[in-house]
Amino acid sequence: MILKMTPVHLGDVKELAGDLESKPELRDYLKEFSKLDKKKADALLESLRGLGNLKMKEDLIVKIVDLLPKDSDSLIKILNDVSLDEKEINDILAVVKEY
Numbered sequence: 301m302i303l304k305m306t307p308v309h310l311g312d313v314k315e316l317a318g319d320l321e322s323k324p325e326l327r328d329y330l331k332e333f334s335k336l337d338k339k340k341a342d343a344l345l346e347s348l349r350g351l352g353n354l355k356m357k358e359d360l361i362v363k364i365v366d367l368l369p370k371d372s373d374s375l376i377k378i379l380n381d382v383s384l385d386e387k388e389i390n391d392i393l394a395v396v397k398e399y
Contacts, residue, residue, distance in 0.1 A: 307362040310334040311341035333366070340399055341365050347395045355382045356392075368396055 308316065310330055315338055320327035336344065348361045356364075360379055369375040372389045384392075 307359040309336075309341045309345060309362050309365040311336055311338035311365075314338065335368050336365065336399060344396070344399045347398070348392065351391055351395065353384075353388055353392075355384060355388070364392065364396065368399065369393070370396075 314330055344365050363378050
């Protein structure tokens with residue numbers, strides 16, 4: 301029975317998965333798609349939370365950490381159900397750019 305679901309970024313998945321050598325599919329997936337190590341991903345996650353944007357739920361913040369959008373078009377595709385103004389988009393991209 302699932303009691304609680306919490307979105308985690310790929311840096312956390314690496315840590316939670318344990319021995320990746322025994323899980324070659326997961327290891328290969330993480331190697332290809334994980335762009336940040338856990339420490340940097342956690343820092344970016346906190347920076348994005350620190351923006352205080354109530355429109356962005358935790359699962360969307362985690363997607364931003366995993367995908368690291370470089371421009372507004374990419375960010376809007378990630379946040380397709382959320383309507384952000386230009387300032388909010390630029391604030392998010394400025395934080396992501398640091399990583």
